[in-house]
Amino acid sequence: NAGVTQTPKFQVLKTGQSMTLQCAQDMNHNSMYWYRQDPGMGLRLIYYSASEGTTDKGEVPNGYNVSRLNKREFSLRLESAAPSQTSVYFCASIEQGRGEIYGYTFGSGTRLTVV
Amino acid sequence: QKEVEQDPGPLSVPEGAIVSLNCTYSNSAFQYFMWYRQYSRKGPELLMYTYSSGNKEDGRFTAQVDKSSKYISLFIRDSQPSDSATYLCASGGFKTIFGAGTRLFVKA
Numbered sequence: 649n650a651g652v653t654q655t656p657k658f659q660v661l662k663t664g665q666s667m668t669l670q671c672a673q674d675m676n677h678n679s680m681y682w683y684r685q686d687p688g689m690g691l692r693l694i695y696y697s698a699s700e701g702t703t704d705k706g707e708v709p710n711g712y713n714v715s716r717l718n719k720r721e722f723s724l725r726l727e728s729a730a731p732s733q734t735s736v737y738f739c740a741s742i743e744q745g746r747g748e749i750y751g752y753t754f755g756s757g758t759r760l761t762v763v
Numbered sequence: 764q765k766e767v768e769q770d771p772g773p774l775s776v777p778e779g780a781i782v783s784l785n786c787t788y789s790n791s792a793f794q795y796f797m798w799y800r801q802y803s804r805k806g807p808e809l810l811m812y813t814y815s816s817g818n819k820e821d822g823r824f825t826a827q828v829d830k831s832s833k834y835i836s837l838f839i840r841d842s843q844p845s846d847s848a849t850y851l852c853a854s855g856g857f858k859t860i861f862g863a864g865t866r867l868f869v870k871a
Contacts, residue, residue: 652806683861688771690851690863691807706858738806751797751809752859 650675654739654755661729661762669724669758671739679742680722681706681752682714684735691738697722729762736760766790769852769862778871782839786852786862789833793854796828798837801849801864810850811837842869 652673661667673680682694693706697716711733713725722741726733736759740752769786776782784798794815799807811826813819819826827836835852849864 688863690765690767690769691861693858696858740806751799751812752807754806754808756806757804 652739652741652753652755654758656758657756658759659761661726661760663730663762665729666725666727667729669737669739670721671723671755672721673741673753674720675741675743675753676719677741677743677753678719680716681740681742682712682722682724683738683740684708685738686735694724731762734760734762766860767852767854767862769865771863771865773866773868775868775870776842778842778844778869780842780869782842782846782867784837784850784852784865784867786835787833788835788854790854791830791833795855796826796835797853797859798826799851799853799861801851807851844869844871
């Protein structure tokens with residue numbers, strides 16, 4: 649099925665550990681995004697990639713790094729996890745130039761707990 | 764102040780009721796306005812979009828934008844238990860700004 653696939657779905661980390669969240673889309677979209685969702689805060693943009701080979705910071709980039717590996721894949725890395733990074737992480741993609749009409753396609757999320 | 768503000772609810776209504784969900788935004792440059800629906804433990808999915816001011820209707824759903832007051836609304840007619848979800852308003856396109864979401868419960 650076409651869409652955005654995120655792995656893992658759940659993860660528990662200890663403070664200071666590192667991990668990479670993986671995201672892949674098979675819709676040939678140019679732009680990809682990482683959001684985090686926290687109660688009362690809504691979705692906040694961490695990083696985005698307008699096209700293959702480019703990445704830019706969003707609203708809350710501190711503590712994260714990203715890699716746009718190719719057109720399909722966009723990974724999010726936590727180098728030294730902190731309890732404040734406990735959240736649900738969503739990857740999304742969009743067809744550039746038509747996003748307003750079709751909207752983002754989101755993955756099903758990664759639930760991360762940092763203890 | 765967030766660029767898109769939304770009352771988080773929760774909002775509980777009986778089946779068949781008319782539901783009104785509302786947001787305000789601060790950036791007068793916003794032209795595109797969207798509503799996403801998010802079921803529990805799922806990613807958001809686009810429900811409706813509107814360009815500039817005016818209304819847009821799709822079945823039981825009507826989206827309304829009033830740019831003069833920077834107000835975004837979603838109306839759900841004949842609400843069903845399957846409409847129970849979190850509804851997020853949003854604006855922008857390439858870099859979308861989301862509201863915090865309103866949790867809606869429709870009781871059978």
